[in-house]
Amino acid sequence: MPVTETDYLELIKNKKWRVLRRALHELDSLEAAELVENASKGNKVILFRLLTREQTKDVFKLLPHSEQEDVIEGLAENFQKLARLLSDIKPDDRTAFFEELPGDIAQRLIQKLTPEEQKISIQLLSYPKDSIGRLMTPEFVAIKAEFTVAEAFAHIREHGKDSETLNVIYVIDDNWKLIDDVTIKELILAPPGQIVDDLINHRFVSLNALDDQETAISVFKDYDRVALPVLSKEGVLLGIVTFDDIMDVIEEESTEDFHKFGSVQNASKNPLKERIFNLYKNRIVWLVLLVFMNIFSGAALASFEDVIQSFVALVFFLPLLIDSGGNAGSQSATLMIRYLALGEIQISDWYKLIGRELLVSFLLGITMAISIAAVASFRAPEIIIVVCIAMVINVMLGSLIGLLLPFIFTKLKIDPATASAPLVTSLSDICGVLIYFSLATRLLEF
Incomplete structure (x- = not known):
């Protein structure tokens, strides 16, 4: 019978540490992480201390940042356990944790690492924020081109234990400059006496340590790799970036863009634990x-x-008209931001898209005008012509605003996601009101 969360609390309350340890060791990493995350701060540390060394590495990586801080704070009194935990974490995961902390706290924790791990952490943290250098791990396997396949496997067995991935093996020269890469499958299928240099074609895809992380996303998308080498500007192999690291970046970037598109600044990862004032502060600026x-x-x-006052029926259709323009603009802005982020269009393509967007929005406006005409024929037939023309113009103008704002923001070196739905909607509302009532004044001969 599986042990429930209540059972774990009862074991802690009765101090049955041996039984609790055995129960924890039977959990997989996801189950253990969920248990630690849901526990109180004091129990969180107790549970974490009783995990196996292998479990602590996996569970710590799965915990949200705020939960990681609670664990670190609780383990701070036990120097040996804390030092071992930080040293066991993969370098790239440890770097991601450190960069979320205040500088003085991160510095104190780095001092608890072994000299070798200190050197790696300081090196990774020295790269610019959001650069590929921050994302890479130095744990990979590299072989020489003059190795035989048998020698290559002997080298992999000796040095591959801590490698992030063994799917791809990197071939370097005496100065650690990357020559090529070779898959483990190619090595397995090759005769033991064959030279590695015979298996390579000197064509490889790589990343630069100083490039932005979004560059890595684009390269992974284009080449469908499980890992990519990271080079210095001189071509020296510094580390690798794996697909799971890129997935984390994609999730983070998507979340950030989603918040910006909703006009939310610095959104909290966990609103249940965030201070009320911070939640208020993150939303109030754009709203005002x-x-x-x-x-x-x-x-x-x-x-x-x-x-x-003369045509009260005009007010009935006002929300429908301006909302339609705002909705069309939000759709257009969403598509443009997406295309820009994926690199499918460039900022110089803006003028090529205007004609297409005007045609599409005209067809959308005509379709929506026919729909609203059916309603107006019953509610206020005397203003059908005004409502229909206003619908077509509002949809076209809203779409045009949604198309152009992301390009304007990109040109100004501002994240195009800032061309958010509320901003597009507000501009469309202002223009929609002016268009609607100007048409009414002219066409109704007021």
């Missing part, structure tokens, strides 16, 4: 700015007070 932008909509409405 958008309030002032929407004042223009109110001012526009006020200027058409007379026509509204």
